[in-house]
Amino acid sequence: MQTVTPTTTAHINAIGTAVPPNDVHGAFHGLIDHMLTDRRSRAIYERMAKRSGIESRYSFIEPSVSDDGQTIDSERFYMRGSFASTAQRMERYERWAPELALQAIDQLDDDIASQGITHVVVASCTGFVAPGLDQILIRRTGIDPSAERTLVGFMGCYAAVNALRLAHHIVRSTPEARVLVVNVELCTLHLQETAQVDRLLAMLLFSDGATAALVTAEPKGIALTDFRPAAIPGSADLITWRIGDQGFAMHLDGQVPIRIAEALEHERTRNDADGILRGQQTSDFDLWAVHAGGRSILDAVERGLELPPEALEPSRTVLREKGNMSSATLMFVLARMMAARQEGHGERKGLGMAFGPGLAAETFRFSLL
Incomplete structure (x- = not known):
């Protein structure tokens, strides 16, 4: 008779969260006021914006709406007629994404290396860099470089579930595993210059944030x-x-x-x-x-x-x-x-x-x- 080994259950023991320092929701509205010159389009946007259910959104970009509405940030990253290129946006991603992820990890544990992390899973769809965020975070946190790494990229909003599923399978197959799961997104790097109301309403939703979770077999959380x-x-x-x-x-x-x-x-x-x-x-x-x-x-x-x-x-x-x-x-x-x-x-x-x-x-x- 075949012996069946009991299945280990993975647990999220703790979650750390972080957002950038700048609330940019109001500044975004300021730019829209000048991008939508058609009265009917502006009326549609304003009506839908009031129903969005959003009061704050955060970014590393520092809001600073000019009097003429030509830009919404102090560095003129988003200046009408010359929005940043993809290369410029990826340079900001490489600079800011690790910082935000590290803030979330510190909320989880300011000495995460002491947790004996064996696996690192990172999910992000708003930027690309190599060496990847997985390697950057391992190096900067002092996690053992032999930790197994997986990057979940460009899957969008449901990538969090895919990252958790990976951690779930890792712990089930290796009960002693201690998995660090990181989600980091800089959505505000991808504003587009457009007068299309539907695209602007979609951009109205997005913000920046990061989380870090410890997933193990320990039965808590x-x-x-x-x-x-x-x-x-x-x-x-x-x-x-x-x-x-x-x-x-x-x-x-x-x-x-x-x-x-x-x-x-x-x-x-x-x-x-x-x-x-x-x-x-x-x-x-x-x-x-x-x-x-x-x-x-x-x-x-x-x-x-x-x-x-x-x-x-x-x-x-x-x-x-x-x-x-x-x-x-x-x-x-x-x-x-x-x-x-x-x-x-x-x-x-x-x-x-x-x-x-x-x-x-x-x-x-x-x-x-």
Whole structure:
């Protein structure tokens, strides 16, 4: 008779978070006022901006709106008629991304090397550099250079789930592993000069942020149960992220929230064990860790799954206070849940999900211990 070895469960033991020093949300509005000269377009933008659910977004770029609206930053990085090139943006990424990641790591542990890190997983989609962030962070933190490294690149907002899934598999296969998972995004490096309202509204969502998480077999924090991806047929062009001469250009179709709501309603009503609910009812979950991609995305999830308004409050709070930080956002939501945990409350079951190019979703079940 074959002996079955019990499966090790990976746990997020702690999460550190960081954002840059400058709130640029107001400065962005100042630039838009001068980029949209058509009265009707401005009226549409202003109406949608008020409904965004965002109050603050952060960047290393220092806001400084000129009287004539020609620029929104002190270094004239974004000056009308001469927005920065991709090369200039990547130079800033190489300078700033490690600094922001290190701030998040310090929030986790200011001497992370003492944690005996065996694996480093870094997720980022807003820049490229080689040697990569994985090597840079290992060198600057003093982590043993023999630590195994993996870089999850250019996957967009759901990369956080993919990074966690890697850590989950590492710990399951090597129970003594201690995995540092880093998400760092500098979305504000990729503003585009345009008079298209839909593109400006998409840019209105994005902000910069970084997280660092320690994932081990130690049973404390958040237990990771299982992971499951899903894709919506016929939606490949709804979210795209392409490299141009002036940064990375995002396309976010207005149909995205509609398609997400429809797909989730189908998942809820079919109650299939192979679906993202794993054959469970929404009432079986106490917590919903949903990527705060935007107010309309969160509304679509709430509507499609018929969740009570308070279910997505952690996600809405992160959106309001920080904006959409791409892959880092979901980790901010999980960090908020960990910080709000009350002693004696008992184990709480949760479902996490994030959406991105494809149009695809990455989901996972978890327990807050």
